[in-house]
Amino acid sequence: xxxxxxxxxxxxxxxxxxxxxxxxxxxxxxxxxxxxxxxxxxxxxxxxxxxxxxxxxxxxxxxxxxxxxxxxxxxxxxxxxxxxxxxxxxxxxxxxxxxxxxxxxxxxxxxxxxxxxxxxxxxxxxxxxxxxxxxxxxxxxxxxxxxxxxxxx
Amino acid sequence: xxxxxxxxxxxxxxxxxxxxxxxxxxxxxxxxxxxxxxxxxxxxxxxxxxxxxxxxxxxxxxxxxxxxxxxxxxxxxxxxxxxxxxxxxxxxxxxxxxxxxxxxxxxxxxxxxxxxxxxxxxxxxxxxxxxxxxxxxxxxxxxxxxxxxxxxx
DNA sequence: CTTGACTCTGTAGTCGACTACAGAGTCTAT
DNA sequence: ATAGACTCTGTAGTCGACTACAGAGTCAAG
Numbered sequence: 544x545x546x547x548x549x550x551x552x553x554x555x556x557x558x559x560x561x562x563x564x565x566x567x568x569x570x571x572x573x574x575x576x577x578x579x580x581x582x583x584x585x586x587x588x589x590x591x592x593x594x595x596x597x598x599x600x601x602x603x604x605x606x607x608x609x610x611x612x613x614x615x616x617x618x619x620x621x622x623x624x625x626x627x628x629x630x631x632x633x634x635x636x637x638x639x640x641x642x643x644x645x646x647x648x649x650x651x652x653x654x655x656x657x658x659x660x661x662x663x664x665x666x667x668x669x670x671x672x673x674x675x676x677x678x679x680x681x682x683x684x685x686x687x688x689x690x691x692x693x694x695x696x
Numbered sequence: 697x698x699x700x701x702x703x704x705x706x707x708x709x710x711x712x713x714x715x716x717x718x719x720x721x722x723x724x725x726x727x728x729x730x731x732x733x734x735x736x737x738x739x740x741x742x743x744x745x746x747x748x749x750x751x752x753x754x755x756x757x758x759x760x761x762x763x764x765x766x767x768x769x770x771x772x773x774x775x776x777x778x779x780x781x782x783x784x785x786x787x788x789x790x791x792x793x794x795x796x797x798x799x800x801x802x803x804x805x806x807x808x809x810x811x812x813x814x815x816x817x818x819x820x821x822x823x824x825x826x827x828x829x830x831x832x833x834x835x836x837x838x839x840x841x842x843x844x845x846x847x848x849x
Numbered sequence: 850c851t852t853g854a855c856t857c858t859g860t861a862g863t864c865g866a867c868t869a870c871a872g873a874g875t876c877t878a879t
Numbered sequence: 880a881t882a883g884a885c886t887c888t889g890t891a892g893t894c895g896a897c898t899a900c901a902g903a904g905t906c907a908a909g
Contacts, residue, residue, distance in 0.1 A: 547855080547856080548855090548856070548857095549854090549855065549856080558897085558898080559855095559856085560897075560898060560899075561896085561897065561898080563857095563858095564896075564897065564898090568896090577905095579856080579857080579904075579905055579906085580856080580857060580858090580904090580905090581855090581856060581857075581905080581906095582856085582857090590827060593827075594826045594827050597826050598826055599896095600799070600802075600838050601799050601802050601803050601806075601838070602796070602799040602803070604895075604896090605895075605896070606895090611823065611826070614817045614820075614823065615817060615820075615823045615826075615827065617817065618816055618817050618818035619816050619817075619818075620816060620817045621815075621816065621817070622810070622814075622815045622816060622817050622819065622820040622822075623814075624817075625810075625817060625820050625822050625823055626807065626810050626820075626822065629803055629806060629807050629810070629822055630807060632803055633800055633803045633804060633807065636796050636799055636800045636803070637800060639796055640793055640796045640797060640800065643755070643789050643792055643793045643796070644793060646753070646754050646755040646789050647786055647789045647790060647793065649753070649754050650754050650755070650782055650785055650786045650789070651786060653754075653782060654779065654782050654783060654786065657775070657778075657779050657782070661775075661776075662774075662775045663771055663772050663773060663774065663775055664767045664768060664770065664771050664772075664773045664774070664775050664777075664778060665771035665772075666775065667767075667768075667775040667778050667779075669778050669779065669782055670764065670767065670768045670778055672750075673747045673750050673751055673764070673768075674743065674746075674747050674768065700885080700886080701885090701886070701887095702884090702885065702886080711867085711868080712885095712886085713867075713868060713869075714866085714867065714868080716887095716888095717866075717867065717868090721866090730875095730886095732874075732875055732876085732886080732887080733874090733875095733886080733887060733888090734875080734876095734885090734886060734887075735886085735887090752866095757865075757866090758865075758866070759865090
């Protein structure tokens with residue numbers, strides 16, 4: 544009835560090493576161990592892993608997911624807390640989107656200035672813009688893109 | 697006339713350790729060394745560091761910046777190569793934007809379903825969506841957000 | 850009864866862009 | 880002459896989310 548770690552890996556698509564890693568991070572735990580020390584999981588863990596996968600796809604970090612799981616495991620906790628986490632994450636993501644948009648606009652601006660395929664880098668307006676000292680080109684480059692940390696490799 | 701590493705750090709806003717790190721990465725190099733082994737830089741290096749800072753703000757990695765600098769240092773190189781790098785980077789950034797937008801939309805959807813501050817997590821629709829097994833909620837969650845690597849901590 | 854697949858712990862490596870020492874030598878101002 | 884600031888090399892640590900061993904023990908099939 545119970546699943547060994549390999550079975551869980553196969554059925555969840557999460558690697559064995561990753562499952563042990565999640566355990567160290569406090570995200571999952573085996574129901575029990577065999578005499579030999581083998582981990583035994585309830586089928587239940589598959590739902591939990593799906594929860595983790597989904598939350599990751601929504602941009603939550605493992606620490607944040609641990610928090611969500613703790614709230615979920617404890618049904619007496621406040622739902623407002625979950626909403627707050629969700630809302631913070633939305634703002635976080637929107638900041639990152641804005642930073643990336645500024646980057647893209649800066650690059651698109653430079654690309655538009657570039658005449659095309661012929662010629663050497665000596666007359667390349669893109670390199671010139673990165674190098675030059677005037678203010679018109681400076682304006683095309685975003686000041687400092689902060690909060691760009693992506694949480695998935 | 698030449699600058700020691702500390703002066704370069706002060707005038708560029710780039711930390712001393714980071715300058716040595718950039719040297720190991722092949723981005724900058726001192727013009728010479730003193731008898732004691734102290735690095736000596738031309739003022740020139742400040743422009744190069746500004747180039748690096750700007751390219752970073754546009755989302756280029758240090759490896760990519762090294763490439764841009766190599767092209768820039770060698771004016772006989774093809775300008776098309778620079779345009780290609782720029783174009784690739786734009787596409788890269790747009791992929792990341794789209795991934796983040798999908799995340800944001802998924803989260804916003806969940807947030808909208810949440811009634812508000814009262815209640816416990818037992819009846820929290822956000823947690824339920826992460827946990828549940830039906831397809832309507834599944835649809836609200838982006839499949840797999842790839843290419844989310846941000847290159848700045 | 851042995852082969853091969855599986856599991857265990859514990860530690861270390863990966864990626865990117867730094868940051869932080871330790872321990873030694875050097876330079877400047879008083 | 881000495882304090883304090885500066886610099887050198889080399890190595891290791893940080894963050895997040897894994898991934899990859901090494902070396903030992905366990906289990907199921909033929």
